[in-house]
Amino acid sequence: MAFFGVAVGYLLEAHLSPAGFTAGIVTLLIVYGLQLAHSFGYLSPRLSRRRYWTFGLQVLLSYLPFLTFAEAWLAAPGVLAGSALLLLPARWKWPTFAAIVASSSLLVLESGTGRGSLWYGTVATTLTGLVVFGLSELTRLVHEAHRTRAELTHMAVEAERLRFSRDLHDLLGMSLTTIAFKCELARRLPPSKHARLQQELTEILETTQRAFIDVRAVSQTYRAMSLATEVETVFATLKNMGVHAEFRGSAGPLPSDIETTLATVLREAVTNMLRHSQVGTCVVRLHREQGAVRLMVANDGLDDRPPAAVGNARPGTGLDNLRDRIEAVDGRLTAEVTDGKWFSVTAVVPLPAKTAVTRHRLLRPVHPCEAEIHGSATVA
Structure with a gap:
């Protein structure tokens, strides 16, 4: 929005006709709309898949209007330089960035604003491209960090669920097997085996108490055995x-x-x-x-x-x-x-x-x- 405001300010200072000013605003809206699509590709996946076509369109809209608006259009190459760093392959991005900065310097000379503005225009284009690239890349990294954190949280919950399930199976398996065996044995004992029945029930109680201890241990992260x-x-x-x-x-x-x-x-x-x-x-x-x-x-x-x-x-x-x-x-x-x-x-x-x-x-x-x-x- 700040760069868009600067570009509108240049158009206001150019004292254009109402039709020319309207055409300039519409063109700026298209240019900065393309820039938003380049900076935040996840917001528009369809445009992101056609990024080279949209970049080519932004190139045309960054240079052709200069024939009409002259020095009022000197701010456009700055955001184009940012798009070059965001979209192009690694071996092409920095040479293209340098070419865009150099071309903006030529536009300053062509506009007739004087050689005194050459250094200012070159630095402004360079910084604008770097700021657009830096903020866009930072936003992408923050978005990716949030997504990664959500995935790690899900993985941690899933790992804990698997640990809980595994520990229940491993720690309680023998206790439950023993309880089942002794219950079946106690059920088959005749009434005359009262002493043996008491012994089996006592062992069942002890095994059950041990199983309760194991259940409490499962809720802990680590259980030493x-x-x-x-x-x-x-x-x-x-x-x-x-x-x-x-x-x-x-x-x-x-x-x-x-x-x-x-x-x-x-x-x-x-x-x-x-x-x-x-x-x-x-x-x-x-x-x-x-x-x-x-x-x-x-x-x-x-x-x-x-x-x-x-x-x-x-x-x-x-x-x-x-x-x-x-x-x-x-x-x-x-x-x-x-x-x-x-x-x-x-x-x-x-x-x-x-x-x-x-x-x-x-x-x-x-x-x-x-x-x-x-x-x-x-x-x-």
């Missing part, structure tokens, strides 16, 4: 379900994020095992190897379904969740079927060269009679 505690929980659950379980190996102290990830892998692998197989034996192996820690969970009793169906084939659950968690700590997860009836999940996570480790207790034996889990521990 102890691998040692998870091993004991898994072994206790398998013992109650009549599954023969073996633990072999030791990993020592681990970084908190890696220990939490491996504890989650162990829990989800056992949950999938209980849901999708007629398991009789479960083997868990944990050891360090060349700057990495390896966790393997294997079980027999694989049913006749295809391997892809094991561990929930739906995206976002089961093995897909575990794979995402392992890849988040630069590890890898593999699943395979061996000997027809054995299914194994293996997670390998690299260990940082120097990092702080958690102060979780080391893996303790499942039975008090054993001093430490090194080599092998078995529960039946």
